[in-house]
Amino acid sequence: MNILEMRGISKSFPGVQALTNVDLTIRKGEVHGLVGANGAGKSTLMKILSGVIQADSGEIHFKGQRIRLHSPLDAQRAGISIIHQELSLVPTLSVGENIFLGRLHGKSYSLRWKDVYKQSRELLKRVGSHVDPRTLVRDLSVAQMQLVEVAKALSFNADLIIMDEPSAVLSGADLAHLFNTIKSLTQQGITIIYISHRLDEIFQICNRLTIMRDGRVVDSKDVKDVDRDFIIRGIVGRDLKDEYPPRKPKTVGEEILSVQSLTIRGKVHDVSFHVRRGEILGLAGLVGSGRTEIARCIFGADRYDGGEIRFKGRPAQFTNPRKAITSGVALVPEDRKSQGLITKFPVRLNLTMAALRKISRNGFLRPRVEREAADSLVKTLSIKTPSVEQIALNLSGGNQQKVVVGKCLFSDAEVIVLDEPTRGVDVGAKREIYDVIHELAGQGKSVILISSDWDELIALSDRLVVLHEGRVKGELNGSEATPDRILELALAHERGE
Ligand SMILES: Nc1ncnc2c1ncn2[C@@H]1O[C@H](COP(=O)(O)OP(=O)(O)OP(=O)(O)O)[C@@H](O)[C@H]1O
Ligand SMILES: [Mg+2]
Structure with missing residues (x-):
């Protein structure tokens, strides 16, 4: 019936x-x-x-x-x-x-x-x-x-x-x-x-x-x-040949950012890892493993209680996200509505606001350059909108997410932290975001990827750091990682091994 x-x-x-x-x-x-x-x-x-x-x-x-x-x-x-x-x-x-x-x-x-x-x-x-x-x-x-x-x-x-x-x-x-x-x-x-x-x-x-x-x-x-x-x-509307880009052998550069003995009371305990130029580093773990908290510390959005974050060989003094962005560290946050987007603003401004420097001269904004930049990002990420003047709120959920990713791309950061970048994104557009991530790494940029979709994490990461309840439990090479291996590492301690 x-x-x-x-x-x-x-x-x-x-x-x-x-x-x-x-x-x-x-x-x-x-x-x-x-x-x-x-x-x-x-x-x-x-x-x-x-x-x-x-x-x-x-x-x-x-x-x-x-x-x-x-x-x-x-x-x-x-x-x-x-x-x-x-x-x-x-x-x-x-x-x-x-x-x-x-x-x-x-x-x-x-x-x-x-x-x-x-x-x-x-x-x-x-x-x-x-x-x-x-x-x-x-x-x-x-x-x-x-x-x-x-x-x-x-x-x-x-x-x-x-x-x-x-x-x-x-x-x-x-x-x-x-x-x-x-x-x-x-x-x-x-x-x-x-x-x-x-x-x-x-x-x-x-x-x-x-x-x-x-x-x-x-x-x-x-x-x-x-x-x-x-x-x-x-x-x-067509065959999608592969959901993930093929894994290519590559050489990564020197270390660019490291997290050393990072501690956030009650959440993150003595966490250390590093990422190299051109590398995609995956942070794997269950909800509550501290991944988002770590990402926010790297980006200067939260304080931490102990340890150090080093960027290009020196202690990173990111006391706020603005400093992180101008130094070359960007974050796509997991909560796009409250942290990633100003929904009342047009798509154009949302895309370019993290790098106004690039579209101004002598302190004056150059509207045509800004518009062209926004148009080109809309095209690269296939953002569905009648124009870049549409306010972000009127975009569908997944397209709002693509705007947040686009904003991060435009910021020209050297280290890009992506916290659940494909949340709410359709299968076709996911593949486009994956290709963008690969391209960034190909340009020598470093990507720290957080995702609850383990297939995605495994397919994209060169190396995976496995976290559980705020502690590093192990590391896996991208090519040897499987969901079972991650779970095994994450839970090893609980089973008393
Ligand atoms: N209030 C609005 N004003 C203008 N355009 C709108 C408005 N609401 C939705 N749209 C447009 O209508 C189309 C359909 O949007 P809708 O939110 O229904 O998509 P969806 O299938 O739910 O996508 P998603 O998977 O991204 O959530 C999109 O092009 C969107 O930009
Ligand atoms: Mg929707």
Whole structure:
């Protein structure tokens, strides 16, 4: 039985035809994967289905009836809830307040706090979360926030829950937990639409999938009838010969940056490693292994309690990121929204702001040079935008990520730290970013790569440093690394070896 039929949905934004005549059919109780390149229109379609924005044309039929959605509340009342790509909880409110936000009044307009927390606790239990509903959201991990969002969706008695790239911010055990939650929700008769760029997840949890490209639906299929190459072809529109660039033998230069006995109280303990010119150094580890903390220290964004970072043979005095950038060290942060981008600014400025020197003369900005530089970065990284004047906020999630990478490229840094650079990026564009990373290394620049995608880390790194709970557990040559070897090293100590 079909729970949802979207028919002939079209939507345009100024300069962008985001959706063209899209049909989407969803069966009751299934987990339906929605995949497609960055900017294909997945989030736009789901925002229409959840009443956040309105389509220019088309119809939505839900549970056998035509529905008209003018607001998110309309959708929630109909039984449709969405968990957005960028989480939307209020950090300064408690978990319970967030779940019942806007519904905190009883019939007599007095707050029903006891009920709120009691019901929140029950809802959280249904998604397997043990957080106290009185905890402030800002004190939760991203994984816990994700579950609060699911609990919130349940509080509306949702029949259909849309998850827009939940796995972009989750990994390992947290992801496994979410998958278990999804399974138990479907057993309760709830239908899920699941958006992801990680194709292995589609095979793991989806029954059917729909592939979108350039604002249109390419195909809908049973997952059991397709393979990885079929999906990639649908997403990219052509065969992608290899997901990763081939490993080439190369010679690396002298050491350029070293981290010596770095210690951050409670997080990082006596960590040492170095990177050479032209080398891609991977930092492997599970969540909580201290990788992001180390990256932020190298970039001058955080203080550390002990040890030293040396750059070009001298102690690096990066007391703030600005100094790091002007000295030649750049970072693509893991959290693009709060650290990488100024979303209200045009793409042009976001791309060039880390190296204004390159586009000015005698202290004056040269607009034409700036524009050309921005245009060329947009081309190199295939950033999908009507022009470089578009504000970054209006770009799709993955394209925003490409802007952050582009900004880092333009800064001409000698050491580039990439913290989850392909998060939310589609398979085709991932390959473009990999090629850029290779090219940087080929120019003699050094790359420190952090990624939760171990296949990616292994395919790209010349050398891997394995971290576990803030300590270096070992080192692997890129060509001898496998996920099993990394895990073995990371966990060796715990097994008492
Ligand atoms: N508010 C807006 N104003 C202008 N253009 C927009 C707006 N929202 C989305 N777009 C454009 O519509 C197109 C589809 O974007 P959408 O966010 O739906 O893509 P997506 O498939 O979710 O991509 P991703 O995988 O990167 O999240 C993109 O070209 C995007 O730039
Ligand atoms: Mg999206």
